[in-house]
Amino acid sequence: MSLSTHSPLMNSPKQPIKIAILAMGGEGGGVLADWIVTLGEENGYFAQTTSVPGVAQRTGATIYYVELFPGADDPNVLAPVLALMPTAGDVDIVLASELMEAGRAVQRGFATPDRTTLIASSHRVFSMAERSAMGDGRVNNKVLIRQCRQAALRFIHFDMAKMAEKSHSVISAVLFGALCGTAALPFSRNQFEAAIIKKKVGIKPSLQAFNLGVSQVQLAAELNIAPETPVPPKRRHLSHSRFSHSRISHSRISHNNKVNALLLHLRQTFPSSIHDIVIEGIKRLIDYQDLAYARLYLDRLQHLIEQIVKPEEPLLRETARHLALWMAYEDTMRVADLKIRAGRFERVSQEMRVKGDQFVEINDFLHPRMEEICDTLPANIGRWLSRPHFFHRVLAKLFSRGRVITTSSLRGYSLLYLLASWRHMRRHTLRFQHETVRIEAWLRRIGIAAKRDPELALAIAQCQRLLKGYGETQSRGLSHFQTLMRIVDHHPHDLSPSSLRQLCEAALADEQGDRLRECQRRLSLY
Numbered sequence: 001m002s003l004s005t006h007s008p009l010m011n012s013p014k015q016p017i018k019i020a021i022l023a024m025g026g027e028g029g030g031v032l033a034d035w036i037v038t039l040g041e042e043n044g045y046f047a048q049t050t051s052v053p054g055v056a057q058r059t060g061a062t063i064y065y066v067e068l069f070p071g072a073d074d075p076n077v078l079a080p081v082l083a084l085m086p087t088a089g090d091v092d093i094v095l096a097s098e099l100m101e102a103g104r105a106v107q108r109g110f111a112t113p114d115r116t117t118l119i120a121s122s123h124r125v126f127s128m129a130e131r132s133a134m135g136d137g138r139v140n141n142k143v144l145i146r147q148c149r150q151a152a153l154r155f156i157h158f159d160m161a162k163m164a165e166k167s168h169s170v171i172s173a174v175l176f177g178a179l180c181g182t183a184a185l186p187f188s189r190n191q192f193e194a195a196i197i198k199k200k201v202g203i204k205p206s207l208q209a210f211n212l213g214v215s216q217v218q219l220a221a222e223l224n225i226a227p228e229t230p231v232p233p234k235r236r237h238l239s240h241s242r243f244s245h246s247r248i249s250h251s252r253i254s255h256n257n258k259v260n261a262l263l264l265h266l267r268q269t270f271p272s273s274i275h276d277i278v279i280e281g282i283k284r285l286i287d288y289q290d291l292a293y294a295r296l297y298l299d300r301l302q303h304l305i306e307q308i309v310k311p312e313e314p315l316l317r318e319t320a321r322h323l324a325l326w327m328a329y330e331d332t333m334r335v336a337d338l339k340i341r342a343g344r345f346e347r348v349s350q351e352m353r354v355k356g357d358q359f360v361e362i363n364d365f366l367h368p369r370m371e372e373i374c375d376t377l378p379a380n381i382g383r384w385l386s387r388p389h390f391f392h393r394v395l396a397k398l399f400s401r402g403r404v405i406t407t408s409s410l411r412g413y414s415l416l417y418l419l420a421s422w423r424h425m426r427r428h429t430l431r432f433q434h435e436t437v438r439i440e441a442w443l444r445r446i447g448i449a450a451k452r453d454p455e456l457a458l459a460i461a462q463c464q465r466l467l468k469g470y471g472e473t474q475s476r477g478l479s480h481f482q483t484l485m486r487i488v489d490h491h492p493h494d495l496s497p498s499s500l501r502q503l504c505e506a507a508l509a510d511e512q513g514d515r516l517r518e519c520q521r522r523l524s525l526y
Helices: 029-041 099-107 128-132 141-151 160-166 171-182 189-199 203-223 247-252 256-269 272-288 291-307 313-327 332-339 342-351 370-376 379-385 390-398 410-428 430-450 454-466 472-490 497-509 514-523
Strands: 017-024 045-053 061-070 093-096 117-121 154-158 363-366 403-406
Touching: 017 029, 017 099, 017 171, 029 045, 029 061, 029 171, 029 189, 093 099, 093 171, 099 117, 099 141, 117 141, 117 171, 141 154, 154 171, 154 203, 160 171, 160 203, 171 189, 171 203, 189 203, 256 272, 256 291, 272 291, 272 313, 291 313, 291 430, 313 430, 313 454, 332 370, 332 410, 370 379, 370 390, 370 430, 379 390, 379 430, 403 410, 410 430, 430 454, 430 472, 454 472, 454 497, 472 497, 472 514, 497 514
Parallel strands: 017 093, 093 117, 117 154
Antiparallel strands: 017 061, 045 061, 363 403
């Protein structure tokens, strides 16, 4: 891709310059639009800006639209009538604060390959649809980038969020710098900087972020490459020596020799090809419960391997991964534990850009159902309370509405801390008993299928993807999972791996189960 400083706008001095800005709440989209308007008005252009607030996506996306027309400093030129909204196929510059916003601009036809310069940050803020999907609902970044590159005359993208964080500013300042660096507008760098100074909004950090944006684009132009931030290396799995010095070892494991013995057992018993994924499972389960729970994880895997004559690597890796995920299921204790971790408070403070003299209040909305309450209690009590009787009705009414807990307060933190501490009794809860039965049955199905059809066993292992989250999300996923397991049990000889995968994908695609039922009818599997 060429990043020539020549702009097609230079050849059309009597045409308005049309700029669309797609930004989310809190990212300074309005400030960016004001900078562009100031830039135009201070340098002999008529300027007009409008905004169309949106809902959904993440925190609410807004489209800001700016038109610039030359001649404001010429008394013989009449003020033009400028448009209020961008039109598909008629936008010169699109600025997007996030990669999905760039994709939305392409989808709406704002970017065209004959004229549009598309500038976007390559970082992602996942939408609600991506977060709430039963499976992995994330949109493929490579697909988004490819579509943006095909749709625009020029596509400039790099991680502007990191630059904004580095300069203690917002993405809008980096976008403004990237716009300057492309030379898509007929203004100098000094004129861009003067617009920032004139608006008097965080001048010093804004200029720093602006300069980072300009430098990134100009450096890429000199090297004739796309101005993308280098992809960070993949995170390596912790080895034996690194694991013993990890955060988990210091905070939750008092006897490193027991951890070393567990890892020694891993190296001596399991194929080396799955050591990395199993170590990750051990880390997760020690963090989730304790060392003995991680040992149970290894015992279950070892028992499965002993059942299989020729254990295949894909089956073992997928089973090891999904078993660790399942054993670390999300219950009320786990949710409480994650909400009071120091890392969460630090992350919130960083995202809110909290200064030393500011106070942050975190309010969490919790709405436990009777099922979660019964699952959290000791098995006998939880089983009794789940039956329809007077006490069940009283508690159901008491917890019919959600509660807002101020986690940052002493009272709220203490309440969640006590709930998180109940994890030491997790093995005695009703939920633990239910999950143990389900896990063991799932592993038995994998072992039986692996003896005659390893591919089917692999498909059974991957059905665990349906189990995620807690509350109603977990209940729906469990219902679909049990439907698939009944099909596996009823069709032990005529169920193909591809059919089971189709059923699993159908279950992931629809929370209500309509697609799953349709797929069952099509495959005649009940």
